[in-house]
Amino acid sequence: MSPSEADTGPLAQVDCQRDAGGWTLVFVRELPQPPERVWDVLTDPAHLRAWSPYTANRNxxxxxxxxLSMLDSEQPDIPTTVTRAEPPHVLEYSWQLEQFGPSALRWELEPSAGGTRLTLRRTIRDQDWISKIAAGWHLCLFVAERLLQGQPIAPIIGKAALGHGWEELHIAYATRLHISRGDP
Incomplete structure (x- = not known):
């Protein structure tokens, strides 16, 4: 077992798909809470600040x-558009970051026997970023799961991620997705 598995759980089910907007990471993780609880963690700015790389100026x-405001940088606020919100099942929003170009996130929450099957679809223009993004979301969702379990820990973002197995996760997801690792 690698250090990242020991600390942050097994790799998520992932796929990389080519589409009109570039490349889409499909990242699937089972969470033991019902969709309504997961929805709150994905939408409420106070909850976002506790686990994600950003917070929002509104629900x-x-x-x-x-x-959106990135928590690990002094980058100005990122104009974002929520294009779909169907509580507690589908949340979709988009923005543009310099290093990624236009980007879209789609969260799908399905009830499952164990709680919620969360599917994240993250679209970016450059496939080389997919495994890096998968490693980042792996760490973020590990923190979100701890928050949902009532055992919050500090967000694992920015340089702190390197101390929590980000590099190993990046390599493992690149291997699983059959894509080039690129530079970390």
């Missing part, structure tokens, strides 16, 4: 303009 559970 993301409604369609419309919003602004």
């Amino acid at each position: 993301l559970g409604e369609v419309g303009d919003a602004s």
